[in-house]
Amino acid sequence: MSARSRRLLRERLRYPLRSRSTVRRLQILSGTAILALLGLCATSIVGLTQARDGVHTIGHGAGPQVVETANLYYALSDMDAQVANILVIGDQHELGDGREAALETYDQRRTEANEALLEASQLSADDPTEQRTVQELLDGLATYDQLRAEAILLSEQADHPPGELPEEVRETYDEAADLMRLELLPKAYNLALDRGSLVRTTYEEKHTWVLVSAIVAAVAGIVAVAALIRLQIFLRRRFRRRLSPFLVAATVGTAIMTVGISGFLLSEARHLQSAKEDGFDSVLALARARAMATVNHADQSRYLLNPDQATSYEQRFLENSQAIVDVPIGGEDGSAAGTLEEYRESLAEGVANLEEEDVDQELRGLLGDEVGASELEGHDTAILTVLQNYTALQSSDETMRAMAERGNTHGAIQFLVSSGGGEGTYAFNQFDTALAEGLTELHQQAFDDAIARGESGLTAWTVASPAVTLLLAGLVVAAARSRMAEYR
Secondary structure, eight states, rough: OOHHHHHHHHHHHHHHHHHHHHHHHHOOOOOOHHHHHHHHHHHHHHHHHHHHHHHHHHHHHHHHHHHHHHHHHHHHHHHHHHHHHHHHHHTTTTSTOOOHHHHHHHHHHHHHHHHHHHHHHHHHOOOHHHHHHHHHOOOOOHHHHHHHHHHHHHHHHHHHOOTOOOOHHHHHHHHHHHHHIIIHHHHHHHHHHHHHHHHHHHHHHHHHHHHHHHHHHHHHHHEEEEEEHOOOOOOOHHHHHOOOOOHHHHHHHHHHHHHHHHHHHHHHOOOOOOHHIIIIIIIHHHHHHHHHHHHHHHHHHHHHHOGGHHHHHHHHHHHHHHHHHHHSSSSSSSSOOOOOOHHHHHHHHHHHHHHHHHHTTTBBBBHHTTTTTTOOOTHHHHHHHHHHHHHHHHHHHHHHHHHHHHHHHHHHHHHOOOOOOTTTTHHHHHHHHHHIIIIIIIHOOOOOHHHHHHHHHHHHHHHHHHHHHHHHHHHHHHHHHHGGGGOO
């Protein structure tokens, strides 16, 4: 046998082995690409599911319930404040803004409390403990209503002058006030605290899942693109063909899908973060500040109603004020107990520094922590306006207490319950409006916008991800089959 014949025989014998090797490599490369595509799809679905759960819980579940419960805390506080105002004006029903205005406000807050409790009941339907707390609040509120009505009726029957509360009226009101302060308000606060913990836990978990999914999706997409490019190179070298149109389309489609899904998941993480930090956290803190300021407003009336307990009410006023805006008072290191006068001076100095854009200001507390805490447009102006009004509110309180200390109780009461410029109710209303309709509304809008952006596109991507994956996998299979057909 000639040398040429032997060479041809060897080529024929080797051809089946080469054929099997080519097919196997073709299967491995195409299988790797398809598995990477499936990994990209699975990761995207996990990330999208976690994002949807997070947006739903924060935006439509526990998040709104916490805010509603914080509003409940405010409504309950203001109800008690209005009762204190009604009793402190005694038989002079037209003193200040008048008895009818206080009763109207009480009824409005009572309705708001009912609505908040109804909302809380619906949102906590799957939690027996919270349902029990809601029921206890409803029962306690009914009891408070009875005591409140009895105290007002006794006050009318006694027909007493402003600030001179008969013992029987004081005892009945004290019972109602203690019920509100010791039972209803703590339960409302705990309800918000429990749901707030759920929001924070949900956010931390879902935010982490979404970020990790974005990273894994990017890695899976890169692996898929690399496998597709390697498959394209292999086919070009082994089969000496031009670029496969199927693989080109699959490679470009995979790259677009990888960038799209990774970018979308990263944006979902940002929306969750914005909803939590720019929205939920601030709205909750501001709602608590508003409720505590309302408690202080009620304690001003109680300070005038019960001279024997005036020192206790003043101390509680100071403690709540520090919780709203905490400033250094007492000793240089803040270790010694401070006075209300020192608090006002330190507060005025801190707000003045803020007005001069002094970054070394020392404001803390529910409102103080909001300074510089957000980059929302208009935030710095809004928080400064709130703090200026809060300073004016403290100045108004100082005027009222000075009148009472001079023995002018009637004048102090009239000043407190009047809404003329600079007077007690006016100062409180100005602060409350700046807080609720200015700063809180700004953060509420940020919350709503973040949730809306987080929901936008979720359904589309959830449907598109598996559909596009199937299409891309089909292109890979089509490209591989057309080459393997040559070996049949």
